[in-house]
Amino acid sequence: MITRDACAAQDARDPLAPLRRQFDLQDADARRIVYLDGNSLGVLPRAAAERVRTVVEREWGAGLIRSWNEAGWITLSQRIGNKIARLVGAGADELIVADSTSINLFKALSAAVAIAKQRSSERSRIVSERTSFPTDLYIADTVARAHGLELTLANDGDVTRHLDDRVAILLLTHVHYRSGRIHSMREITAAAHQAGALVVWDLSHSAGAMSITLAADAADFAVGCGYKYLNGGPGAPAFVWAHATHIAWMDREAWQSPLPGWLGHADPFGFRPDYQPAPGMLRFLCGTPPILSLAALECGVDTVLAVEGCGGLDALRQKSVALTELFVELVESRCAGHDLVLASPRNPVDRGSHVSFAHPTGGYGMVQALIARGIIGDFRSPDILRFGFAPLYTRFVDVWDAVDQLAQVLETGEWRDDRFNVRSIVT
Amino acid sequence: MITRDACAAQDARDPLAPLRRQFDLQDADARRIVYLDGNSLGVLPRAAAERVRTVVEREWGAGLIRSWNEAGWITLSQRIGNKIARLVGAGADELIVADSTSINLFKALSAAVAIAKQRSSERSRIVSERTSFPTDLYIADTVARAHGLELTLANDGDVTRHLDDRVAILLLTHVHYRSGRIHSMREITAAAHQAGALVVWDLSHSAGAMSITLAADAADFAVGCGYKYLNGGPGAPAFVWAHATHIAWMDREAWQSPLPGWLGHADPFGFRPDYQPAPGMLRFLCGTPPILSLAALECGVDTVLAVEGCGGLDALRQKSVALTELFVELVESRCAGHDLVLASPRNPVDRGSHVSFAHPTGGYGMVQALIARGIIGDFRSPDILRFGFAPLYTRFVDVWDAVDQLAQVLETGEWRDDRFNVRSIVT
Numbered sequence: 001m002i003t004r005d006a007c008a009a010q011d012a013r014d015p016l017a018p019l020r021r022q023f024d025l026q027d028a029d030a031r032r033i034v035y036l037d038g039n040s041l042g043v044l045p046r047a048a049a050e051r052v053r054t055v056v057e058r059e060w061g062a063g064l065i066r067s068w069n070e071a072g073w074i075t076l077s078q079r080i081g082n083k084i085a086r087l088v089g090a091g092a093d094e095l096i097v098a099d100s101t102s103i104n105l106f107k108a109l110s111a112a113v114a115i116a117k118q119r120s121s122e123r124s125r126i127v128s129e130r131t132s133f134p135t136d137l138y139i140a141d142t143v144a145r146a147h148g149l150e151l152t153l154a155n156d157g158d159v160t161r162h163l164d165d166r167v168a169i170l171l172l173t174h175v176h177y178r179s180g181r182i183h184s185m186r187e188i189t190a191a192a193h194q195a196g197a198l199v200v201w202d203l204s205h206s207a208g209a210m211s212i213t214l215a216a217d218a219a220d221f222a223v224g225c226g227y228k229y230l231n232g233g234p235g236a237p238a239f240v241w242a243h244a245t246h247i248a249w250m251d252r253e254a255w256q257s258p259l260p261g262w263l264g265h266a267d268p269f270g271f272r273p274d275y276q277p278a279p280g281m282l283r284f285l286c287g288t289p290p291i292l293s294l295a296a297l298e299c300g301v302d303t304v305l306a307v308e309g310c311g312g313l314d315a316l317r318q319k320s321v322a323l324t325e326l327f328v329e330l331v332e333s334r335c336a337g338h339d340l341v342l343a344s345p346r347n348p349v350d351r352g353s354h355v356s357f358a359h360p361t362g363g364y365g366m367v368q369a370l371i372a373r374g375i376i377g378d379f380r381s382p383d384i385l386r387f388g389f390a391p392l393y394t395r396f397v398d399v400w401d402a403v404d405q406l407a408q409v410l411e412t413g414e415w416r417d418d419r420f421n422v423r424s425i426v427t
Numbered sequence: 428m429i430t431r432d433a434c435a436a437q438d439a440r441d442p443l444a445p446l447r448r449q450f451d452l453q454d455a456d457a458r459r460i461v462y463l464d465g466n467s468l469g470v471l472p473r474a475a476a477e478r479v480r481t482v483v484e485r486e487w488g489a490g491l492i493r494s495w496n497e498a499g500w501i502t503l504s505q506r507i508g509n510k511i512a513r514l515v516g517a518g519a520d521e522l523i524v525a526d527s528t529s530i531n532l533f534k535a536l537s538a539a540v541a542i543a544k545q546r547s548s549e550r551s552r553i554v555s556e557r558t559s560f561p562t563d564l565y566i567a568d569t570v571a572r573a574h575g576l577e578l579t580l581a582n583d584g585d586v587t588r589h590l591d592d593r594v595a596i597l598l599l600t601h602v603h604y605r606s607g608r609i610h611s612m613r614e615i616t617a618a619a620h621q622a623g624a625l626v627v628w629d630l631s632h633s634a635g636a637m638s639i640t641l642a643a644d645a646a647d648f649a650v651g652c653g654y655k656y657l658n659g660g661p662g663a664p665a666f667v668w669a670h671a672t673h674i675a676w677m678d679r680e681a682w683q684s685p686l687p688g689w690l691g692h693a694d695p696f697g698f699r700p701d702y703q704p705a706p707g708m709l710r711f712l713c714g715t716p717p718i719l720s721l722a723a724l725e726c727g728v729d730t731v732l733a734v735e736g737c738g739g740l741d742a743l744r745q746k747s748v749a750l751t752e753l754f755v756e757l758v759e760s761r762c763a764g765h766d767l768v769l770a771s772p773r774n775p776v777d778r779g780s781h782v783s784f785a786h787p788t789g790g791y792g793m794v795q796a797l798i799a800r801g802i803i804g805d806f807r808s809p810d811i812l813r814f815g816f817a818p819l820y821t822r823f824v825d826v827w828d829a830v831d832q833l834a835q836v837l838e839t840g841e842w843r844d845d846r847f848n849v850r851s852i853v854t
Contacts, residue, residue, distance in 0.1 A: 027489050037492045041498065044488035052483050052719060053476075061471035061659055062454050065464045065803060073661060078683040100714025102688040130700055135714065138687035146573060153700065172441040178698075228714065233487055234500060234718035247476075258573075260565035261529040270808060271605075273557055273580065287527025287562065288654065291661035292479060293717035376492060381697060 002330060004404075006206060007083050007396035016319050020393045022303045023231075029081040033374040034398045034405075038207060038390030039354045040378055042231030043117040048299035055295040072250050076294050077237075077263075077285060084230070084239050087313065088203060088288050089213035089221065095241040096281040097297065098289065100103055101225045102135045103259065104240035107284050108124070109143040110258045112198045115220075115249060116168035117147070120196070123168035127197070129159055133177045140171050156181075161404045162190065170197050174212070175205035175352030178380050180324075180344040182352055195220065204228060207239075208304045209320055209353035209391065211313035214241060221246065229390055231300030236293050239252065258296065261286030265361035303392060305332065312427045316391050320353040323389035323399055327355050330403040338410040343384055354388040356380070368420035369409045374377055375402045431756060431831075433825035442748050443738050447820045449730045450658075459635065460801040461825045461832075465817030466632060466781045467805055468659030475726035481547060482722040495819035503721050504664075510656070510728045511666050514740065515630060522668040523708040524724065525716065528631055528652045528684065529562045531667035534711050534803060536570040537685045538669065539625045542647075544574070544593035547623065550595035554579045554624070556586055560604045561676055567598050583608075586728040587615065588624035597624050601639070602632035602779030605807050607751075607771040609610060609633070609779055613644040620645065624704065634666075635731045636747055636780035636818060638740035641668060656817055657782065658727030663720050666713050674707050688713030724842065730819060747780040748831060750816040750826055754782050757830040765837040770811055781815040783807070795847035796836045802829045815836050 011017055024044045028035060032296065035043060059067040068074045081096040088095070099103060108125070126144045128137060130153040137151065144151045154177075155163045159172065170192045175182050185201065191200045198220040206212060208229030216224055220243050226236030242250070250256070256277050262268050264285035266276040277283035309315045325348055331340060341382060343356040360383060367379040367387055377387040409415050438444055445645050446448065451471045455462060461472060469546075486494040497500045508523040513520070525531060528682065536553070543550055551580050555564060557580040571578040581589045586599065597619045606709055612628065619626045625647040633639060635656030643704045647670050652665030669677070676682070683704050691712035693703040704710035734743045752775055758767060770783040785811060786793060794806040804814040834840050 017608065024484075024488050028491075035491055041487075041492045044483065048481075049483050053478060054659070056471065056476050056479050056723070057451075060468075061451050061476065064455075064462055064470065065468045065805065066798075067661070099526065099530070100688070100716075102714040103526070103686060106686060130699075133689075134692070134698050134702075135687075135689040137700050138689075138692075141702070142685060142687060158616070167575075173568065187554060233483070234494070235715040235721070237712070237717060256569075257567060259530060259533060260562075260569060261527070262560075262562040262565075265565075271561050273559075273561055273564050275561075275568070277664055287529040287665070289527075290660040290717040290720035292723055294662070296483070296719055338564040371493075371853065 001333065002326070002398060006070065006360045007326070007400040010396040014219070014319065015401055016179065016307065016315060016391065017305070019306055019310065022306060023393050024049065024395070025310060027392065030148060031374060033376065034402045035404055036375065036377045036387040036389065036394070038127045038394070039228050039388030041227055041234060042229060042300060042390060045231055045299045045303045048233060048296045051299050052292060054294050073291050076291065077289055080294060080301060081239060081281070083298070083305060084207070087212070087304055088207055088241065089215050090241050091215060091244060093280055094244060094247060095239055097237050097239045097294065098228070098282050098285050099238060101202070101223050102239040104223040104238050104284070105136060105139045105202065106143060107201055107257050107259060108240050109140060111246065111250060111255060112169050112200050112221050113143060113147045113149065114255055115246060116198055123166055124149055125152045125158065125167045126169045126171060127154060127162045128156050128171040129156060129169050131156055131178065132173050133202065136171060136173065153309055160191050163197060165196060167195060167197040170199045171207065172199065173202040175408060177205055177425065178384055178386065179356055180352040180354045182350050185212070185219060188217050189217050204303070205352055206355070210317040215243065219243060221241070226300065226355050229304070230297065231303050232251055232297030233293060233300065236297040236300065238283070242281065251279055252257045255284050257286065261285045277328065297331070318387060320391040321348040322349060323391060323394055323396065324351060324355050326396060326399045327387065327389065327403065330400065331357065331406065334403055334407045335410055353391060354386055356384045356386045358383045358386060362415050364423070365415035365420040368411055369415040370405060372420065373405045373409065375405045428760065429753070431594065431824060431827045434753070434827040437823040441735065441746065443742060443818065446730070446733055446737065447822070449733060450820045451476065452820065454793055456585045458801060460803065461829045463802065463804045463816065463821070463829055465814030465821070466655050468654055469656060469817060470820060471579070472726045472730045474729065475723045477661065478726050479719060479723050482719055485610055497679060502719050503718065504716055505722065507725045508666060508708070509727060510725070510801055511767050512733060514639070515668065516642050517633055517668050520555055520707055521671060521674060522666055523652070523711050524664050524721065525712050526665060528629070528650050528665040529566055531650040531665050531711070532563060532566045532629065533669050534684050534686060535600065535627055535650050535669070536567060538673065538677060538682060538753045539627050540570060540574045540576065540598045540649050542673060543625055543683055546753060550593060550792055551576055552579045553591045553595045553596045553598060554581060554584060554586065554594050556581050558583055558605065560629065563598060563600065587618050589631070590619055590624060592623060594622060594624040595758065599626065600666060602630045604632055605770070605782045605811055605813065606783055607779040609777050609798065610651040612639070612646060614749070616644050617633060617647050632779055634783070637744040642670065646670060653724045655732070657724065658730050659724030662729065663724040667708070669708060684710050684713065684715045690715060697756060726840040732790060747816060747818040748775040750818060750821055750823065751775060751778060751780065753826045754814065754816065754821060754830065757826065758784065758833065761834045762837055781813055781820060783811045783813045785810045786812060789842050790849065791850070792842035792844070792847040793836055794807050796842040797832060799847070800832045800836065802832045
């Protein structure tokens with residue numbers, strides 16, 4: 001049996017342990033809170049509190065309108081985009097921060113459809129997975145219908161079987177939001193390309209938790225979220241990436257975003273009635289971005305970039321795997337006999353940085369009972385207990401403590417209490 | 428000739444003067460800065476600095492994911508929407524905060540087109556003005572083309588002449604971003620309705636500076652900006668409103684936003700693959716909103732709502748008119764002979780809260796020379812000097828001081844200096 005001391009020893013050996021000091025977790029530690037929901041909302045970087053205060057009081061308060069130039073607000077979306085690029089294997093100016101993941105997906109899919117249609121007008125399908133994050137499917141359906149295509153949904157694990165000459169676009173989540181299953185970007189992109197389809201990836205549950213190699217894997221488009229493993233704060237703006245060949249195509253064809261706005265215009269201060277897209281990824285900008293939220297996002301991205309000094313994203317991934325392996329092993333050994341079934345891939349190569357267990361009836365109550373004990377994970381309807389292990393700040397002792405509490409929740413049966421089974425808005 | 432003392436006396440009599448204390452302007456006052464760009468970026472409300480700090484440190488930092496419920500993040504867009512509703516003559520739950528003005532316009536126009544098409548499939552036009560804020564035109568063009576309509580652009584003052592049975596939608600800016608001209612919402616809406624068209628209003632340059640009566644004027648849809656007279660901070664989220672009859676129609680028809688996202692789903696935590704729109708205006712939500720920027724926006728909106736205790740929006744408008752009248756009078760008397768021509772309506776009934784003057788060659792240099800002297804207005808290509816008089820915090824002495832400096836800029840001819848004629852990114 002793995003002891004807490006063994007976990008503490010593992011933390012002591014962890015080369016990434018110093019990165020935890022980038023975050024403001026004293027309060028959580030003092031109250032013995034173990035936060036296993038960084039895959040839903042990353043924790044507050046220390047630098048963000050200070051940075052947002054400066055943006056509010058100095059840049060907005062004192063600098064006022066001048067801060068668009070003098071504080072660099074006007075290029076903030078690009079600057080942060082170029083930082084995120086380093087985390088996902090993208091080149092300079094291939095990635096930009098804007099809007100929300102959903103809205104960026106709308107733009108990216110629209111671009112992908114335009115490219116696919118120019119290559120062949122015969123292809124009639126966007127393919128995705130039935131269990132993808134629902135917004136992705138809603139947006140894909142909207143884009144498909146707007147362009148006379150149909151959205152075809154594959155069952156899990158079955159998506160490559162759908163790759164034929166009817167497919168224009170394959171839309172996939174890199175790491176599944178429930179199960180944590182990783183799709184091999186390299187293999188699936190290659191298979192899709194062989195079938196003549198483009199691939200759009202949603203990196204929301206992988207960016208910032210593992211090495212991603214968009215350009216090397218020849219992906220076509222990608223979008224992702226700023227507030228999960230990138231620690232950008234609640235509702236932080238999202239990002240969108242396109243492969244260099246597609247950027248060149250958009251420039252050559254003067255391709256217009258379906259959401260053309262002043263900030264994505266070639267001459268944003270010319271105030272011309274006709275839209276001319278800005279070069280490259282700048283065309284994906286639309287309205288004025290929320291600067292306070294952008295400022296926090298930059299601090300969050302910086303916390304992940306700090307791994308560059310301690311072994312890089314491969315070391316981060318290695319720790320993530322060790323954390324999830326430890327969790328699975330401890331749950332299965334200490335919580336046996338309580339009908340918890342691993343709902344994530346058992347092989348860590350196929351698993352992202354969160355782990356889900358299914359329980360036939362008690363998932364909601366168990367998650368609430370854990371929260372009452374300071375162990376914060378989340379419930380995903382109808383039956384999933386989901387635990388995220390953000391490797392930048394989660395310790396091996398945190399995993400041990402979380403399972404220890406889970407074992408107590410199960411042994412006491414307290415999760416059946418009414419007080420843990422009143423549904424709140426967000427679970 | 429109006430003296431500075433007379434202006435100071437006017438400030439002393441101003442019933443709205445105490446509202447200025449809601450803002451952090453000591454630093455500006457100490458450095459003798461006169462800020463006349465609140466129509467582009469409103470100044471920092473004192474409460475916002477404190478509130479954003481609380482959201483960052485307490486709600487995000489300590490509350491973490493629980494703050495979606497416990498700090499009310501999940502309903503923030505509605506709560507702020509209901510506050511803005513009180514400023515624009517809208518009923519409860521008719522207005523919601525989301526995304527940017529451009530993206531909200533995309534959604535509102537799409538809804539308006541759906542309604543117009545159901546009423547008559549014959550109508551083929553969206554009509555707007557050639558000099559509208561360009562993004563509005565880009566979005567209108569995109570929506571028109573997506574629905575097989577065409578965008579027709581009227582010359583200024585000529586828009587009602589275009590209202591015939593070919594028109595599905597009229598899209599107008601309530602207060603023009605350059606000239607400050609006000610369109611009569613009541614009269615134009617009535618004329619459009621008589622011609623069988625729906626009207627979509629952009630309130631970016633009027634919300635928060637004057638009384639607006641959307642429901643009473645029977646407007647159809649409206650969008651607006653959070654960071655101008657609403658003082659929501661750089662890039663604050665925007666809002667969208669629909670008339671109650673259209674909300675009922677959208678509910679009845681289960682109308683889907685063209686940007687359907689999880690937060691606008693009838694069951695946002697059901698994570699279902701099929702989109703079912705949330706009731707009412709909630710369907711206009713898409714992705715997760717930027718909470719830090721939303722929090723600041725709420726403080727900004729509160730600064731405007733504070734007029735409810737001092738005569739309301741009518742008193743605010745009265746002061747705005749007095750400020751712009753004073754400015755026009757002082758510029759025309761003290762700056763005569765320098766080729767400045769009023770580019771805003773002379774009759775204050777037709778003019779919003781900003782005033783523009785045109786100069787054939789010197790506009791850019793004059794604005795820069797003024798900024799160097801601490802008078803912050805802005806330049807709008809090719810020839811407009813634009814000055815905003817946010818009535819919540821602009822004093823009559825500010826107007827006097829600004830014109831005094833402008834007179835000196837003109838008399839010295841310093842605006843011709845090279846240093847004032849290097850174009851920066853944002854002007």
